[in-house]
Amino acid sequence: MMKKILGLLFIASVIFVSCKKDVRTLQQIQDEQMQAFMKQNNLSGFQKDTSGYYYKVINTGTGNALTYPDYVFYLQTLKDLNGNTLKLQGDQTPTIENGAYLANYLGYVSPKGFRENIIKLHKGGSIRAIIPSYLAYGKDGFGSQVSGNTILDAIFSVPNVSNSISLADSLITKYKATIPLTFTRDSSGVYYSILTPGTGTDLITTSSTIKVAYTGKLFDGKIFDSAKSTSPLESPLYGLISGWQSTIPKIKTGGKIRILIPSYLGYGSSAQGAIPANAPLDFEIELISTKN
Template sequence: MLKKLSQFALALIGLTVLFSSCKKDYESIQSVDTKKIQDYITANNLTVIPDSAATGYFYQIKTAGTGTANFKLTDSVLYQLTVKGLENGTVYWETPSTANLGTYVGYTNGLISTDATIASISVPAIRDVMLKLKPGGSARILLPSYLAYGKNGSGGVPSNENIDLLVSTFPEKVQQTLDDRLINDFIKKNSLTMTKDPSRVYYSISTPGTGVGGAITMSSTLVINYTGRYLDGTVFQTNVAGTFTSTLASLVKGWGAVIPGKITAGGKMRILIPSDLGYGSTLSNGIPGNSVLDFDIEIVSVAN
């Protein structure tokens, strides 16, 4: 009996050693991610700081921003994000250069994707690092996969992908102020002569029109040729075939703010519309939130 027990005990010890050995060889995703990020930091000679709560991310303040005080949780912030793979440099999604994400700093703890195939996820690191910036500041965050899209990935983001995240804030805290600055920068860059309407829409008239059909009102039925662009020149809508019919009441507010009383049938004008008089602060009809819009407009005919 003792002999059998000894053999059993030896077998048990052997299994324990075997399982212990397997367990020792297994690495958690936390340790795998940490090693990859630390190797990347060393290989690229980066100066980064581990987060004080030791959750696993590293960050670098690229531009401190302007002013005397850092952002507070209750401050409004206008910002852009770029999300790319840490090792491969693949950009998985980014805020369009002609738009931005706007909210309170306290609500920036989410990675809100502009790509419908990629999930929006909770990333408190964005808020934590933003609190170390002043308006206009920017930071880089090296985010381990377990704090990002995890083992399942999302859309084009692969499983267990460590993320290199760039956060850039604008100096302005109010969208109307930012829009006006962007419009004026655009006008100056392109040597344009434009008038600012009290509505905050900028316009220039190349042809006032013939007046056939009468004065344009919000309820006039108009046949319109137009081309809509972002400030980077990208065309997002166009119809120049004389087939688009609408009333101004059915279009974005910026059109109705400047067309009546300024041009008539046959008239042509160019208008630069602040985002709140365009498609607003959220994605709408494929237009990213907080986008300033540039339209060339021709009124083909007017019916009252």
């Protein structure tokens, strides 16, 4: 009888030890995967945080240090270890490349692995992190976009701004430097470049009905909407976004204009079609006709 009891105790202890080992297994396996990923991609200069993620501060930033009570504006790009960009909101996903920003009190930024990296920065800083799933979206993942136990390769950037207007202006200023055109900032905050002034004589007001051909892009180059001259958009100017209302009157019928619109003069904090919330917009517009 005693032998049977001792045998059962031995089996129970083995099961207990095995269970304890299983709890650690995911952390151990993912740590090995993260190290292998960094080695395979020649990523150097990363430090391991005690929480379990690896990080490298790209730029500390020259602004104020961040603290948990702060309301922060930030941009992020998330990838898996295969290099696939993770689109948590599908086409409406904000990324560093498209310039759509996120905003929240730092203490409420989630998941944990995100806020722990962001708080390492000053305003104006950026950081890259390899984040294990248990500090990201866990075993359940995120909808159909992120499968369970996915390790993230993330970049976070915190602009050195204090409000959404100055943030939008800084994003456009950086973006327009990549375009070989001269832009002028109007009083509303839109940047514009007149490509062709046009020859029409009609006075254009917000009450005018216009026909336009246009192409609309995000700052990552993705076209989200367009209309050709053979099938133009027709609308009263007052029915269009504010960024159009202030700039279309700067050209005449037959004219063309390129405009860079801050999000607050576009669709603001509401996502629209393939446009993420808080996304700046790039339009090239040809004014085909005007009717008053």
